[in-house]
Amino acid sequence: MPDYRRARAPGATWFFTVNLLERHRNTLLVREIDRLRTCLHAERQRRPLAILAWVVLPEHMHWLWRLPPGDSDYSTRWRRIKTDFSRGLPNTERRSTIRHARGERGIWQRRFWEHQIRDEIDLQHHIDYIHFNPVKHGLVTRTADWPHSSFATYVERGVYTRDWGAAPSFDMPDDC
Template identity: 60%
Template structure:
């Protein structure tokens, strides 16, 4: 069994990558409204501030800050994942282990987490979040991807609207590189 070590810093700011179990599925953008509701429900139960987020078809990246004295990322993610999963009809393949544990086959069990160390680290990870749709070939510019906090950051004056525009020849008709 793997030995996962998490940094528990009350009031910390964290970067996350959370993946679907079947990476070829498009559940996160096809049901973006349900994912947004799952985040809203989790935030109502256990408050946290979403600083930056991008939702891609098969994974998401998020930077959030916990309240002072609170270091519980795990239960927040469990609630987001379970709330989202419960809203979808059962149709995915499930392993015997997942069936025995009464788990859905939507999300990977684990997520990747990084504790933000300082302002430069925060800026680096927020940039990474916002450039991801361009990096994966889903959009020619960060501003073109609708499932992102990028436009909020543009409104705040942090980015120009044309930040992270891909060179036109690098984006194909299907949006892949």
């Protein structure tokens, strides 16, 4: 088994991608968005973190978190959020033999992807990536039309215009 290690940087800003195990045609995260919000709120009460940007898609999500000074434990936070989210859901998902033997649910991919933000340019690129993701995946043609993200907050702050991130349209000329 590989020796998997995560970077530790107290007080750092992190970009995360967290996926459901079964991604094909799975809409669990948006169907259960209120449960996800409740779980995140509960974890923030236990262990504070600042949420800089976020988007929840049907089967995966992206988050930008800034941890408090002296704190680098994002893994425990994610474990608790994923565990709390899974509790109370009907136990109907397919589970591998290994997951069944370990008493694990078959909802989440075990790991998540993290990237430590290096500077302000890197931060802005990741904020843009998060907000454009629903357009990238073909869920909407305008970023503003996706309800499960922090995009509206950024529009209110004047960071983006409401039409930022709209997929290009290819109108036919009148003479065609």
